Amino acid sequence: MMKENKRSLSMGVAYALFAISAASLVTGVSVFPTSAHAEEHDGGKGGQGGQGGQGGQGGQGHDGGGKGGPSDDSEGKGPKAGSQGKPGSSGKPAWAQEGIPEVELGRLSVARSPDKVLDRALAEVLANWVPANSALYSMTAAAFADYVKANWDSINIVDSPLQNLALMEALLDGTLNLSAINVNPASTLDLAAIFLGVASDKTVPISTDTAIALNIIMDLGLTSTQVETLADKAEDVREAVLEAHG
Known part of the structure; x- marks a missing residue:
């Protein structure tokens, strides 16, 4: 009788854990205090590294990759090489801002x-x-x-x-x-x-x-x-x- 009670208790715990795990998969949120979760609060995501990289594509990022200037196939002529320029509201150099007309300079x-x-x-x-x-x-x-x-x-x-x-x-x-x-x-x-x-x-x-x-x-x-x-x-x-x- 005690074995059956223990078995029932074990099965109940197992089902409960399974249900919790399934809920985690559906919602994408872990209910367990994992090391990754701890790192998130320790500043692991504080810099938004991925988003910063995306911002660099428009010259807004801070990855130092030089993506703020015109690429080889861009319309830019005589870019301000080696200079951050005068920053606009978007974080781009002024010469890289949107709205510059397509005109021969x-x-x-x-x-x-x-x-x-x-x-x-x-x-x-x-x-x-x-x-x-x-x-x-x-x-x-x-x-x-x-x-x-x-x-x-x-x-x-x-x-x-x-x-x-x-x-x-x-x-x-x-x-x-x-x-x-x-x-x-x-x-x-x-x-x-x-x-x-x-x-x-x-x-x-x-x-x-x-x-x-x-x-x-x-x-x-x-x-x-x-x-x-x-x-x-x-x-x-x-x-x-x-x-x-x-």
């Missing part, structure tokens, strides 16, 4: 250069500034364009796309010391347009999409109206340089 691709490269270009152009150019860069973009067409052979303007974009960026973020180069711009956008128009390829039109792309890549903070104005003025300058250059 040509020489303007250097906008994706690391900040230290742009800083070096800025320091170089300011150190070698031609005082005679100060009055020229104080003109409106339209007047600058007319002057360039009429006096191309006798002027010595800044031609480097990297230096021009470095000047434009410093101007728009307020760090360009205009008094040091004796420039009194007709307006901030006029001077920015001069820099942009000369920086561009002579044969690649500057459209609103071009200005939108640079606004995102360089994190310029321009409004949509300012972007359109910049593009229009810069295109006038580009056309003048093309015509003057022949």
